[in-house]
Amino acid sequence: MRRRLPAGLxxxxxxxxxxLTSCAPASAGSGRTxxxxxAASSLNPTFATLGTEFEAAHPGVTVTFSFDGSAALVDxxxxxxxxxxxxxxDTANMDKASTAGLIGNSPVQFTTNxxxxxTPKGNPADITGLDTSLDGKKxxxxxxxxxxxxxxxxxxxxxxxxxxxxxxxxxVTDVRTKVESGQADAGIVYVTDAKASGTKVExxxxxxxxxxxxxxLIGQVLASARASLAAEFVALVTGERGQQVLKxxxxxx
Amino acid sequence: xxxxxxxxxxxxxxxxxxxxxxVPLVALLARVPWTRLPALLSAPAAVEAFWLSLxxxxxxxxxxxxxxLPLALLLSRGKGRWAAAGRTLSTxxxxxxxxxxxxxxxxxxxxREPLGGWLAAGGVDLAFTxxxxxxxxxxxxxxxxxxSVEGALRSTPxxxxxxxxxxxxxxxxxxxxxxxxxxxxxxxxxxxLAFARALGEFGATLTFAGSLQxxxxxxxxxxxxxxxxxxxxxxxxxxxxxxxxxxxxxVTARFSRGAWSRP
Numbered sequence: 001m002r003r004r005l006p007a008g009l010x011x012x013x014x015x016x017x018x019x020l021t022s023c024a025p026a027s028a029g030s031g032r033t034x035x036x037x038x039a040a041s042s043l044n045p046t047f048a049t050l051g052t053e054f055e056a057a058h059p060g061v062t063v064t065f066s067f068d069g070s071a072a073l074v075d076x077x078x079x080x081x082x083x084x085x086x087x088x089x090d091t092a093n094m095d096k097a098s099t100a101g102l103i104g105n106s107p108v109q110f111t112t113n114x115x116x117x118x119t120p121k122g123n124p125a126d127i128t129g130l131d132t133s134l135d136g137k138k139x140x141x142x143x144x145x146x147x148x149x150x151x152x153x154x155x156x157x158x159x160x161x162x163x164x165x166x167x168x169x170x171x172v173t174d175v176r177t178k179v180e181s182g183q184a185d186a187g188i189v190y191v192t193d194a195k196a197s198g199t200k201v202e203x204x205x206x207x208x209x210x211x212x213x214x215x216x217l218i219g220q221v222l223a224s225a226r227a228s229l230a231a232e233f234v235a236l237v238t239g240e241r242g243q244q245v246l247k248x249x250x251x252x253x
Numbered sequence: 254x255x256x257x258x259x260x261x262x263x264x265x266x267x268x269x270x271x272x273x274x275x276v277p278l279v280a281l282l283a284r285v286p287w288t289r290l291p292a293l294l295s296a297p298a299a300v301e302a303f304w305l306s307l308x309x310x311x312x313x314x315x316x317x318x319x320x321x322l323p324l325a326l327l328l329s330r331g332k333g334r335w336a337a338a339g340r341t342l343s344t345x346x347x348x349x350x351x352x353x354x355x356x357x358x359x360x361x362x363x364x365r366e367p368l369g370g371w372l373a374a375g376g377v378d379l380a381f382t383x384x385x386x387x388x389x390x391x392x393x394x395x396x397x398x399x400x401s402v403e404g405a406l407r408s409t410p411x412x413x414x415x416x417x418x419x420x421x422x423x424x425x426x427x428x429x430x431x432x433x434x435x436x437x438x439x440x441x442x443x444x445x446l447a448f449a450r451a452l453g454e455f456g457a458t459l460t461f462a463g464s465l466q467x468x469x470x471x472x473x474x475x476x477x478x479x480x481x482x483x484x485x486x487x488x489x490x491x492x493x494x495x496x497x498x499x500x501x502x503x504v505t506a507r508f509s510r511g512a513w514s515r516p
Contacts, residue, residue: 143482167464
């Protein structure tokens with residue numbers, strides 16, 4: 001049975017090598033200040049743009065983003081993750097963070113987002129909207145409990161319709177990729193996601209989408225050692241330039 | 254033969270290794286809301302995820318045995334380039350990042366891809382089905398069975414098989430009565446490992462099969478969702494997975510004790 005060892009050993013070595021390369025800590029450059037921003041996944045391209053502009057305006061400052069589901073970010077903050085700014089995709093998760101005493105000042109709403117229906121390019125299943133054209137077709141939505149899923153549920157209730165999805169995803173980006181790849185015939189995502197997908201999807205606006213509007217809130221993390229920089233970043237987001245970039249991405253609907 | 258004792262300074266890295274491996278598990282178990290465990294685990298979503306996982310993993314293990322055993326038998330006899338290529342091919346899914354496995358499956362079997370489209374046209378629509386879960390699990394789990402059994406076969410002397418063949422036993426009889434019984438412990442431990450790997454399958458399922466309660470949302474996917482919704486439920490379900498994993502590892506160790514014992 002000794003021959004089994006080399007295969008196992010090789011696998012172990014490979015795994016170790018993979019772990020080591022993937023977990024190498026980002027070297028903390030001397031003389032540079034790191035501003036860590038925890039932001040909801042849907043803010044990804046927008047906040048990255050603002051981060052680059054912030055860095056340009058503040059020499060010596062590096063803005064590091066962690067984009068994830070809002071609830072996951074709150075969990076990380078609770079566990080003591082070193083963040084300076086937190087931007088949530090809904091009120092519920094910001095409330096959770098505030099209640100836990102993690103947020104310094106009172107968080108401010110800086111934008112909104114609404115849902116839309118998307119189909120793969122060319123709309124191969126001939127979907128016409130949230131109607132009977134979805135019968136027997138593969139609709140993918142966000143799961144109830146995550147911000148986009150809660151909004152979807154609220155919207156369906158407001159419109160008086162019952163959705164029969166084939167999959168309920170944890171992340172809105174997972175809904176998007178399933179529609180982009182054509183695995184799903186249709187999906188319900190944020191307007192900003194539809195916009196980010198570009199020509200890979202067709203967008204079918206939902207009449208009455210404003211009945212389930214997600215409010216995005218931003219706040220400074222209480223434990224932050226860079227409070228003034230954090231305040232400046234919040235000011236950038238809530239200010240004219242930030243609003244302009246957000247609007248261009250489809251936010252504010 | 255008396256083996257020389259290990260140097261004492263080894264104890265230091267050993268202690269570090271034990272701490273490194275034990276701390277995360279202990280930390281997780283310390284956070285579990287034990288008093289609410291029965292209530293959390295009897296929620297319909299949790300129960301459905303549990304049974305779906307058990308069902309799909311059982312089918313996965315069965316498929317792995319049916320397809321993986323013949324492959325292991327052939328590979329154990331193989332020499333040269335083709336055998337090496339076959340061995341590499343059947344090992345790669347083991348070390349592949351799960352999301353890559355999912356992407357590969359999606360591109361091969363996706364509804365808008367050539368092969369998947371052809372299947373769909375023939376009435377076999379795999380998208381978002383339990384079958385897709387089993388396919389994803391089998392893709393990553395079968396290699397564990399193949400590697401385990403192949404290794405055992407290679408290190409088993411041919412004497413008994415040769416004797417049986419000399420006495421007039423047909424190849425099938427030799428296989429059934431001699432070769433396979435000799436590696437039965439490795440088959441059992443390989444099957445247990447495949448089951449364990451299938452149980453933990455996450456990335457390929459999420460990418461390829463989707464996530465719907467009772468249909469495709471297995472235990473790891475339910476944990477992934479609950480991490481966003483209710484951390485306590487995620488922790489409770491983690492206890493279930495850790496328990497099953499511990500049992501499977503113990504079973505595997507028992508079966509392969511002979512194989513791994515000192516010479």
